[in-house]
Amino acid sequence: MGNIAGNSAGQEKPLILLGLGGVGRALLSQILEQRALHGERYGLRMRFLAVCDSSGAVEEPEGGFTEESLAGVLQHKEAGSTLASHPLGRSYRSPEAVVEELGGPGTVVVDCTASDGTAGALLLALERGCQVVLANKKPLTVVQDVYDGISRSSGQARWETTVGAGLPVIATLNRLVSSGDEIERIAGSFSGTLGYVMTGLEAGRAYSETVAEAYRLGYTEPDPRDDLGGVDVARKALILARGIGWRIEMEQVEVRGLYPERMAGLSVDGFLAELPSLDEEFRGQVAGAALEGKVLRYAATLSEGACSVGLTAVAEDSPLGRLRGTDNLVEFYSRWYNPNPLVIQGRGAGVEATAAGVLSDIVELQLQ
Numbered sequence: 032m033g034n035i036a037g038n039s040a041g042q043e044k045p046l047i048l049l050g051l052g053g054v055g056r057a058l059l060s061q062i063l064e065q066r067a068l069h070g071e072r073y074g075l076r077m078r079f080l081a082v083c084d085s086s087g088a089v090e091e092p093e094g095g096f097t098e099e100s101l102a103g104v105l106q107h108k109e110a111g112s113t114l115a116s117h118p119l120g121r122s123y124r125s126p127e128a129v130v131e132e133l134g135g136p137g138t139v140v141v142d143c144t145a146s147d148g149t150a151g152a153l154l155l156a157l158e159r160g161c162q163v164v165l166a167n168k169k170p171l172t173v174v175q176d177v178y179d180g181i182s183r184s185s186g187q188a189r190w191e192t193t194v195g196a197g198l199p200v201i202a203t204l205n206r207l208v209s210s211g212d213e214i215e216r217i218a219g220s221f222s223g224t225l226g227y228v229m230t231g232l233e234a235g236r237a238y239s240e241t242v243a244e245a246y247r248l249g250y251t252e253p254d255p256r257d258d259l260g261g262v263d264v265a266r267k268a269l270i271l272a273r274g275i276g277w278r279i280e281m282e283q284v285e286v287r288g289l290y291p292e293r294m295a296g297l298s299v300d301g302f303l304a305e306l307p308s309l310d311e312e313f314r315g316q317v318a319g320a321a322l323e324g325k326v327l328r329y330a331a332t333l334s335e336g337a338c339s340v341g342l343t344a345v346a347e348d349s350p351l352g353r354l355r356g357t358d359n360l361v362e363f364y365s366r367w368y369n370p371n372p373l374v375i376q377g378r379g380a381g382v383e384a385t386a387a388g389v390l391s392d393i394v395e396l397q398l399q
C-alpha cells in the first residue's frame with residue numbers, strides 16, 4: 032500500500048455493488064463502519080453509485096446517499112424485500128445496464144453475487160476504465176477468455192476472497208509467480224464443511240453421521256450434495272491453476288465427489304437416508320490410509336499441469352494432515368519453499384471475513 036497515515040486530501044471512490052446477500056450486506060455495513068478509518072488513514076471516502084440485487088437497483092439519489100438511506104436499504108433487504116420494491120429502487124435489464132449508465136474511470140464494480148451472469152458487466156466495466164473486485168468465483172471459472180479479460184486488466188481487478196475468503200491465498204500465489212519462483216505443487220483444503228466431515232471420519236465416526244450432523248448444524252448448503260460434490264472446491268482450484276498461468280478449462284479439472292452418481296437424483300431426505308450405505312467404504316479408506324501413516328483430506332491438488340479435487344491420503348504429520356475442523360489450509364511447494372511448504376491457514380468462509388477481504392481489495396486498488 033503506497034499511502035501514508037493521516038492523509039487528509041480526501042478522495043471519493045465511486046462504487047457499484049452487485050449483490051446484496053450475506054457478503055454484500057456485510058460489505059455495505061463495514062464500509063459505513065470504517066468511514067473514519069478510511070478517511071483518516073487513506074483520505075478515502077467510498078461513495079455508492081448503485082446497489083443491485085437480482086431484481087433491480089437502488090441508484091444514488093440527488094445529493095448522494097446518506098448513511099441513514101444506506102442503512103434503510105440494508106434493512107429493506109434484511110426484511111427479505113427486493114431492491115426493485117424499495118422506494119428508491121427500480122427493476123433493471125441487467126448489471127451491464129447499470130455499468131453502462133453509471134460506470135466511469137475509477138469506479139469500482141464489486142461482484143458479490145453468486146451468479147454466472149455478471150461476466151459481461153465486469154468486462155464492460157474494465158473496458159470503461161473501471162476497476163473490479165470479485166467475491167464471486169463464477170466469472171473467473173467460465174471460459175478462459177473471460178478469465179483473461181478480467182486478469183489482463185493491468186492490475187485493475189482483484190479477487191482475493193474467491194479462494195479461502197479473507198485469507199491471502201491469491202496474493203501469496205501472485206507474489207510467488209511475480210518473483211519467478213517455480214510453483215511445483217499446491218495442495219489445499221478449501222471447504223470448511225468437508226474439513227469438518229474429514230475430522231469426523233478421522234475420529235472414527237461414520238461418514239453418514241458426520242454429514243448428517245454438518246447438515247443439522249447448518250454447515251452444509253441446504254442440499255449437502257452441493258458441498259459433497261466438490262464443484263465449489265474445483266472452482267477454487269481452477270482459479271489457482273489459472274493464477275499460476277495454466278491455460279485450463281473446468282472440464283479439465285478432475286472432480287471426485289463424495290457420493291456416487293446413483294444418489295444424485297434423490298430428494299435431500301432420501302439422500303441423507305441412503306448415506307449409511309457408504310459408511311463401510313469410507314471406513315475402509317480411512318483404515319487403508321492409516322496403515323501408511325496417512326489421513327484422508329478432501330483436497331485440491333495442482334501438480335505437473337494437472338488439477339484434481341477429491342479424497343486424498345496425505346502424511347499425517349504434514350500441514351494438511353495436522354489440520355482439524357473447518358479451517359482452510361493451503362500448502363505451496365516451490366523452488367524456494369521446499370521441502371517445507373509455504374502454508375496459509377485460517378477461517379476460509381463467513382460473510383464478515385469475506386466482506387473484510389473484499390473491502391481490503393477495494394482499498395488496495397485505490398492505493399496501488
Ligand SMILES: NC(=O)c1ccc[n+]([C@@H]2O[C@H](COP(=O)([O-])OP(=O)(O)OC[C@H]3O[C@@H](n4cnc5c(N)ncnc54)[C@H](OP(=O)(O)O)[C@@H]3O)[C@@H](O)[C@H]2O)c1
Nearest residue numbers: 050051052053054084085143144145146166167380381385
Ligand atoms: N459466504 C461466504 O462465506 C463466502 C466466502 C467467499 C466467497 N463467497 C462468494 O461471495 C458471493 C456472495 O455470497 P453470499 O453468501 O452473499 O451469497 P447470497 O447470500 O446468495 O447473495 C447473492 C446476492 O447476489 C444477488 N444476485 C444474484 N444474481 C444477480 C445478478 N444477476 N445481478 C445482481 N445481483 C444478483 C442476489 O440477489 P437477491 O438478493 O435478489 O437474491 C443476492 O443479493 C458468492 O459468489 C460466494 O460464492 C462467499
